[in-house]
Amino acid sequence: MKHISPTQVAVDTPTRAPTRRALAKQQTRLKVLAAARRLFSEQGYEGATIRDIAAAAGMSTGAVFANFTDKSDLFREIMQDDMEALTAAMRDAAARGRNVEDAVLKIFMAGYTFYKTRLQLARAAFSVSWDKDGGPTLRGMSSSAAFQDLFTEQLTAGVERGELSQEAEVKLRSQMLFDTYLSNFPQAIFEGWSLDALQARARDQIRILLAGARRG
Amino acid sequence: MNADIAPLSGPVPPRQSQKEATRQRVVAAAHELFDTHGYQGTTIREIARHAGVSVGSVFTTFASKGEILSEVMQARLEPLYAEIDRVMPHLRGCTADRLRTMFAVHFEFEARHVRLFMSHIAAAYDWTLPPAARPYGRTPRLQEVIRDTLIKGRTEGDVRQDVDLQEIVDLLMSAYAWTYRLVITQEADARLLIGVMDRQIGLIADGFAPKP
Numbered sequence: 001m002k003h004i005s006p007t008q009v010a011v012d013t014p015t016r017a018p019t020r021r022a023l024a025k026q027q028t029r030l031k032v033l034a035a036a037r038r039l040f041s042e043q044g045y046e047g048a049t050i051r052d053i054a055a056a057a058g059m060s061t062g063a064v065f066a067n068f069t070d071k072s073d074l075f076r077e078i079m080q081d082d083m084e085a086l087t088a089a090m091r092d093a094a095a096r097g098r099n100v101e102d103a104v105l106k107i108f109m110a111g112y113t114f115y116k117t118r119l120q121l122a123r124a125a126f127s128v129s130w131d132k133d134g135g136p137t138l139r140g141m142s143s144s145a146a147f148q149d150l151f152t153e154q155l156t157a158g159v160e161r162g163e164l165s166q167e168a169e170v171k172l173r174s175q176m177l178f179d180t181y182l183s184n185f186p187q188a189i190f191e192g193w194s195l196d197a198l199q200a201r202a203r204d205q206i207r208i209l210l211a212g213a214r215r216g
Numbered sequence: 217m218n219a220d221i222a223p224l225s226g227p228v229p230p231r232q233s234q235k236e237a238t239r240q241r242v243v244a245a246a247h248e249l250f251d252t253h254g255y256q257g258t259t260i261r262e263i264a265r266h267a268g269v270s271v272g273s274v275f276t277t278f279a280s281k282g283e284i285l286s287e288v289m290q291a292r293l294e295p296l297y298a299e300i301d302r303v304m305p306h307l308r309g310c311t312a313d314r315l316r317t318m319f320a321v322h323f324e325f326e327a328r329h330v331r332l333f334m335s336h337i338a339a340a341y342d343w344t345l346p347p348a349a350r351p352y353g354r355t356p357r358l359q360e361v362i363r364d365t366l367i368k369g370r371t372e373g374d375v376r377q378d379v380d381l382q383e384i385v386d387l388l389m390s391a392y393a394w395t396y397r398l399v400i401t402q403e404a405d406a407r408l409l410i411g412v413m414d415r416q417i418g419l420i421a422d423g424f425a426p427k428p
Contacts, residue, residue: 046256123341130338130400131256172415176391183390186340204383212422 029067031057033081036074041120045075045128079125083143086114090150100158101206107150108181108202112188112195119189126185151177155213168213180205239277239287241267247288255285255335282339289336296325297357304361311369312421318361319392319417320410327406330399337393358392359385366424376426384424391416 018026035057039048050071054061068074093110097103115122151174158164184201187193193201245267249258260281264271278284300321307314326333362385369375375384395413398404404412 127338127341130334130341169415169419172419176416176419179390179394180387183386183394189341201383204380205387208379208383208387208420208423210423211425212419 025067028059028063031059032064032067032074033078037078037121040075040078040124041118045071045124050074075124075128078121080143082114082118082121083146086111087143087146087150089114090147094150094154097154100154100161100163101203101210103154103157104151104177104206104210105199105203107154108184108206109195109199111181112184112198112202115185115188116195119185122185123189126182147181148174148178158213164210164213173209173213176209177206180209235277238267238269238273241269242274242277242284243287243291246284247292250285250288250332250335251329254331255281255339260284285335285339288332292329293357296322297361299325300361304365310421311365311372311374311424312417314365314368315362315388315417315421316410316414318365319388319413322358322392323395323406323409323413326396327409330396334396334399337396359389362388369424373426374421375424379424384420387420387423388417391420 032053036048036053039053039056042048043052048071050061050064053071053074054064057064064074068077090107090110093106094103097106152170155164155168155170155174155177159166159168159170181202184193184198184205187201188198242263246258246263249263249266253262258281260274261271263281263284264274267274274284278287300318303321304314304318307317363381366375366381366384370377392413395409395416398409398412402408
């Protein structure tokens with residue numbers, strides 16, 4: 001099923017206002033997405049059923065299936081929305097970085113700040129990402145690759161400015177920075193680390209991971 | 217931790233020995249089923265049937281499937297750490313190389329049951345997991361081995377004195393866990409995983425090396 005976001009509707013039919021039916025359909029989709037977001041956060045991906053989501057949205061399971069193929073489709077849509085918003089926030093944050101280290105730290109912090117109020121959803125996403133079936137879907141999303149590109153861009157810029165050596169192994173280092181960024185989520189989710197605590201830890205981690213690139 | 221409490225001496229009270237027998241049968245049955253059907257694909261009911269015990273007695277022994285998984289992982293790690301403990305004192309070379317060997321032993325061991333190991337990582341995010349369960353990240357043995365290797369490196373001078381050891385331990389632990397993602401995305405085998413981890417260790421080692 002092809003999904004149509006409100007903005008696409010506007011772009012596709014610039015001269016005509018969307019029909020009442022299209023608007024109603026859009027409303028239904030948004031209601032389902034809001035209910036699904038809440039239930040995934042409360043009960044995890046496995047725990048939330050389409051039936052519960054439909055009930056929470058105040059509609060039949062049939063109405064949910066008319067808009068989404070299955071549960072993974074719903075989850076992917078929610079993650080897609082969040083990842084796009086987050087990538088934009090990270091990009092803005094990185095642009096304010098004073099140097100490579102600072103820019104990378106700002107990317108980390110934009111992520112932790114974004115998820116501060118939705119840690120349970122992040123937890124559901126991690127759980128899915130290690131799943132044999134869910135993993136490839138989530139990790140294969142273009143917005144997921146965009147995160148790593150953000151780190152690559154910063155490191156490449158660092159090499160160009162001469163902050164990092166030419167042999168900085170940008171690809172591997174970007175990958176590791178992204179992994180390290182993700183690896184701090186359990187502290188936030190389970191141990192309730194504050195943003196300050198996460199920042200102190202992230203700063204050290206980034207220093208260690210960039211140390212080798214500075215020499216040479 | 218219950219499994220560590222062995223009867224001190226004399227005849228074992230029948231009830232306790234029966235409970236322990238149930239525990240062992242459940243863990244063995246779960247191990248087989250997780251290996252073949254994966255963690256998500258196995259139900260408590262199936263584990264009970266395979267173990268030849270009632271569903272009720274599984275639940276009097278374990279709080280949840282997540283706890284059974286922790287127990288399975290602990291049990292199967294015993295031989296791995298026996299091997300690590302045997303090998304580590306004899307390893308030569310720099311700290312990075314010792315870490316490389318240590319992780320290579322891990323990858324070779326886990327590659328045989330890689331789906332099970334990834335369930336173990338996923339369990340860290342499981343909703344129903346009781347506090348007693350120890351998914352990946354709460355397993356102390358690997359952390360200890362890494363820490364000991366780094367401490368040895370300090371005395372030998374290739375690990376900086378002022379570096380926060382726990383931070384390095386955590387970085388290596390997460391590099392190790394995330395490397396398994398390549399199994400999902402590229403169906404990587406143990407050799408590929410080891411190669412990627414070797415490079416990551418080199419990079420982290422740059423970070424803990426003494427300043428030139």
